[in-house]
Amino acid sequence: MKTASFLKPQHLVPIRNLNLRAKLIVEGMIAGLHKSPFHGFSSEFLEYRHYLPGEAASKIDWRKFAKTDRTMVKLFEDETNLFAHILIDKSASMGFASENRMSKFEYACTLGASCAWILIRQRDAVGVASFDEDISLYLPPKSTNTQLKNIIGSLDNLKPAAPTNFGKALDMMARGVRKRGLCIVISDLFDDPQNIIHGLRHLRFKKQDIIVIWLLDPFEQQIDKSVTYHFHDLETGKTVALDGKTASSFYLNGLNEHRNAVKRACRELQIDLESVSTDEPFQKALLRILKKRSRLF
Amino acid sequence: MNEISFFRPEFFWALSFIGIIILLHFLRRPKTVRLDFSSLRFFHNDAVRSNRTRKIRKILQLLTRILIVALLISLFAAPYKNNDPSGNLHNPQCNVYCWVDPTMSMEYLQNQTSLGQKAHDLLDSLSRYLPASSRLFLYDYNDKKFDLKGNESEQFKGSYKPLDMDNLFETVLSDIDFSSEQSLLLLFSDFQEPVTDKTDSLLKILPGQLTVICVPLTPQHPWNYSMKDVILANEESVQGTVCANGRDLVKGRLFCETGNMRTETALIDIKNNGCVNTRLRISGKGNLQGGKVVLDIDDPLQFDNISFFAPQREQNHRVLIVGNRQKNSVIASALNVSDKRWNPVILKDGLDVTYTDLDSADIIIVNNVSGISKQMDAFMAAYSGKEKTLICALDNSDTTVQASESGSFTLLNKVLKDVSSGKSVSLQTPLTLVLPDTISDLWKGFPRMRLEEVAVYGYYDRIPGETLLHLGNGSGFMSQINDQFSRNWIILATPIGITEKNNLCETGFFVPFVDRVCRYGIAMSSRSDNSILTGVPYRNPFYNSEISASVLDSDNRLINMLQNQSSVIFDQPGIYKIVPEGKKPYYLTVTIDPDESMLSYRLPDTLKNSVNMPPDKLLSALNSRQSGFFWFLPWIILFCLIALEILLWERKRA
Known part of the structure; x- marks a missing residue:
């Protein structure tokens, strides 16, 4: 795999067009691959047909040719049989961004759009839902190019607001899912761990293969100790004044406990949990996630 | 606090x-940052x-x-x-001034070391332990100044001179710059009562910036044997007093030396705190030039185990008559004819009197004074000795108002506060004199019939003091009183000499009267003819008489010539021979101040800037x-x- 320089999130900040962002990310990423990471992701053998002149010689099944002395081409079942949902957390906490970085929500939308792009390119059916306390947007999965435009257009219009109720939102989502498929949940998971686990368990019960992308701002992983903070909670509106050391100490302890609880639950539910920092290049994050997926399947 | x-x-x-x-x-x-944060759930x-x-x-x-x-x-x-005055001992910027009591009492031996040596040992310790930047000064008795103390140890040797703390304090005040230097004065002494009295009074005049530490070297259980008051009892024996203080004296060996020859030896036992008069036989030869009696025994103070004696002599007394010379000449004549001991008799006008005249006189008679000199004024205001007798005759022509212009009243007003309460009395019918008794030392054997010749026409009423002689009407004619300086005054209610107020000088009463009054005055004074102390000025008996005298020691070596000098100081105890020109030689005994063997000690009063610190505490x-x-x-x-x-x-x- 080529480890060429990735597009860093901060370079994409000036690009307001989500479509363009997703395109840049996905194309840049695929250009560096020897083969598509999604090849075989959901495709199954269908039949042989005769080779037509003008087609690429690489498509000929040479093994068949050796056996039958006929130039045949292998055909696969269409990818539309994968139903993927991209669930993006749009609670107020996702609006947090430190030091002029991309906010978690923007990052989530970009990442979600990129995933949608990849999936639709593979002709999988992709749907999008955004949630806070409830499901506020839902686009059912489709594999058309129009769907991609709709997804990007819808995500463009979203703004982070309202408190999180992860469990309730995923509950509602799970109720609407009919077929087995893939769910990509992009969230900061700032909710009660039991609530989160409850929602994920419900989705898993609905035979959904789940990828949880836990988005965190770098500041949320390492609070600067040299500053005294007057914290204002974006969701509840509460304020608290703490010096950097106290804040860092208590926050990191709490976050670790939270992470451990979520990790433990994901392991039990066979959910793929991936932590992504908002300063991490998109391609790198995507590749990491997809490589892990390819190892799992 | x-x-x-x-x-x-x-x-x-x-x-x-x-x-x-x-x-x-x-x-x-x-810095404080306001931050919209994702979640406060962990805070x-x-x-x-x-x-x-x-x-x-x-x-x-x-x-x-x-x-x-x-x-x-x-x-x-x-x-x-x-x-805590001792805090200054550690002050690196503080200079330490030390004074070691030089008197003979500091020769007291305790554990084979004299108190004075102990003081010097303490000084050595002090020089070792003081901060390096501190300077240590030791008072030099001879130069009367503070010298920087070197590292070498000094041996203490008691001085026969009397204690002179005035000079020490004068030096302290003059040598130390209190405005710029921090200083500490250490007084090492056994603090015998006279030293303590002096220290107490002098500490009060020292400036507050000076911290004083008194280091008492008082012996723990003081004891001492002493030999004193030895005199020739007769031609064959001497008598003296042996005292035992603090311990019994058992078999004390006593002997007498005259002319390098030891005579009788005696053993003596005395109970603790007791004194015994003893008599020792001497040879006739020793009677001529004196000798010494020695108490041969080990005790802490050795200097007082020897007492000198010399043949008694008729001693002359200097009389100074201040006032009108003409009118007072009869007093001088009366003294000259009455007894040889009144020699010389000097007449001086009140305004011509000098310090030397006053200092050298044994008796000062103030009579018919029209004014007094500044020297006499100052002498009267400051002099506090008890060796002199002052006889003052009041002029009854003075009034209370006029008293300020009268010499005798001015003089007396300065020293006796109630002298001006009386008044002048003039009489048409004269009064005679009445003796109060005939048994007292003053009037014993005085010829009474001569009183009847006396006629007093004027006198000053209510003279202060104890009446020694009455007028016929019961008023006081002569009285004795001590002034605020404890000086002895004899006051007469009328002038003596040539005067219209009485006929005293014309009667047979006058000569014995003047002689008796002067004898009484000498007896009252505390001065003893034979008590010459080392280091104390001895008044030259031939001063102003144009007679010079040689002073020889016991080995007949000339040590001084008495010419026209008012006094002489003897540095060593012993027997000295005085040989006046054209006169018979006589002997003097010079002794160390007997107060130095007193075992009476008292610590000085502690003031704000002074403290008593025993040696162990100091160390x-x-x-x-x-x-x-x-x-x-x-x-x-x-x-x-x-x-x-x-x-x-x-x-x-x-």
């Missing part, structure tokens, strides 16, 4: 560092509590640092308790400069503060 002062207060300039610490604390204080109440604790800890840390710096600075400034104060709770306390506090600082200090987590 303890008041703390500092030897090096200039270090307090460093307190400005505290300002820097405070400034750094505030500069390093983290529960404990975080807020912890934050508050951390704030308090920061404030405590600041206070601790300030205290550490302040304490360090104050330690550098070298604190001491200013109500422990010197040795244990770095001991005691007061010295340790700042270090303990500093240690605690540093420990607190370490506890409060937060390690940065990786």
